[in-house]
Amino acid sequence: MASSRIQRSLQSTLKALLPKHLGRFAKRRARHLRLGARGECMACRALQEIGLDIICRNYRASGGEIDIVARDDCTLCFIEVKTRHKRPFSRPADAVDNRKRQRLIRAAQQYLRAIGQPPLRYSFGIVEVIFSSWRLSEIRYWPAVFDEASVAVAGGRAARNAADSKPLHVPRHV
DSSP states (O other): OHHHHHHHHHHHHHHHHSOTTHHHHHHHHHHHHHHHHHHHHHHHHHHHHTTOEEEEEEEEETTEEEEEEEEETTEEEEEEEEEEEOOTTOOGGGGOOHHHHHHHHHHHHHHHHHTTOOSOEEEEEEEEEEEETTEEEEEEEEEEEEOHHHHHSTTOOOOOSTTTSEEOOOOTTO
C-alpha cells in the first residue's frame, strides 16, 4: 500500500516536471521517421527496378550511417536517401553537405574494412524521394555525385543538376 502511494507520488512529480508539449513532439518526430522509412523503402524498390542489387540497408558505423549499400555490376554503391515533402525552391539532395559526405565516407570505409577490403570500385550516390502530401511525387537518383577527393577539398561540391540525375520510373505498386 505504501509503495503504491510512493509510486503515484513519483509519477505525479515526473508529470509536473516534464513539459506538456513533449507528447506532441514525440508524435511529430514519429511522423518524420515514418516518412523517412517510407522513402527508403521506395528508393530500394526503384533502385532494384533499374538493376541495382540491394546488399544492406541502414548500416550503422561509429561515424555515421549508410542508408543503402547496393551493387551495380562490379561497383559498390553507398547511397544516401533524402525524403522530403514537396517544396518549390529546395532539393532534398542539398541537405547532403560536406560534413554529411565526410560521415558517409567514414562509414563506407568502416563497411569496407568489415567485409575484408575487397578490391572493388565504389561510389557515393544520393536518392531524392519527394512526396506531395503522402503521395509519391518524384524519385531522382544521382549515381556518383561525390567522391573522397571532392570532399577532401574544403567546401568541395559536386555538380548536381537535373542533367546529372536519373529520374527513376516509379512503379505502380510502390
